[in-house]
Amino acid sequence: MTPLTLSGVVGIFLFLQIRQMTFDRPDTAYQIEAQAPLIIGISAGLAALLMVYLALAAVFQKNTRQQAIETLSGFTQKMHYFREIILLLVRSKIWVPGLKDYIEEEFEGLTFFEVKEFYKGSSQQAIEFLQEHHQYNDTENLYLEFKSLLMTQPNERLDLDQIKYPDVYSRPIVEKWLAHKCGSGLWYYFGYKYGDFKASLDYNAVFERHQDKIMSLALSIDHEAFQDSSFNEVFLAKLGEYMNQEVVPKLMQFRGQTESHLPPLMNYLYVVFALLLGFGVFIPLVSLILQWSTVFLILGISVTLSVLLYIALGFYPYIYKEANTK
Secondary structure (H helix, E strand, C coil): CCHHHHHHHHHHHHHHHHHHHHHHCCHHHHHHHHHHHHHHHHHHHHHHHHHHHHHHHHHHHHHHHHHHHHHHHHHHHHHHHHHHHHHHHHHCCCCCCCHHHHHHHHCCCCCHHHHHCHHHCCCHHHHHHHHCCCCCCCHHHHHHHHHHHCCCCCCCCCCCCCCCCCCCCCHHHHHHHHHCCCCHHHHHHHHHCHHHHCCCCCHHHCCHHHHHHHHHHHHHHCHHHHCCCCCCHHHHHHHHHHHHHHHHHHHHHHHHHHCCCCCHHHHHHHHHHHHHHHHHHHHHHHHHHHCCCHHHHHHHHHHHHHHHHHHHHHHHHHHHHHHCCC
């Protein structure tokens, strides 16, 4: 039997038992009235402690959320810089001649996400793309991945002349970036498998002024990580790995922490606080002042004792579960 069920059964039993006692022994009603201030005092004391805790927890939650917002802002700016780098690379001449025209004309509107999720059958264009015999040594996938990083919504129709830099990246696009490891293509094509793609990805074709700008943007992302780097395949691979492992996951992590919602534990404690205040203080106190039927006192006492029993039986397992929930 769960703590909630057990405490509910006990509460009902107490209510019925005490009420029956008042019928069998009339003096019981006077005893209950005499003990009511004690019940009110205990309930008021516990409710006051819970109220102080909830107030402090709310302040802590607010401070934590504010810190998360500030941290998220920093990682968002890093993503802005990275996307500026990606835009320079997309517009550069590193690509095999004809690749960009092939993608933009033959498969206009196709996204990296649709290609990766071809098995869902939601994009016939993605299936056709995968069935095509390409002549670009698989670099067309890297090009699509780069374009995905310039999007701000999964189904956005991308315009390279009007790239958006939002205050906060939406959850759907960050989830897509995470799910398909967007950014890791730099590590794969320029690091792990660069020998296979060297002839198809000429990073030296990037204008020198753009190389300098890319290095400056990389230093803005993380000065310590890129201070000794030069514009080459090693740097590009390192940049992709850094963004995929250090920045994009943080966008999701701190995005979740900035959302306005109370932790389950606070909701749990607020319910306990409301029950103690309502049935342990308000109902008994009003019953005494207005001289209501003893039934209201019995109800208040029964519910209060039931709540205390539930706290004793269920609170530790609950906080243990919360503490071990990832």
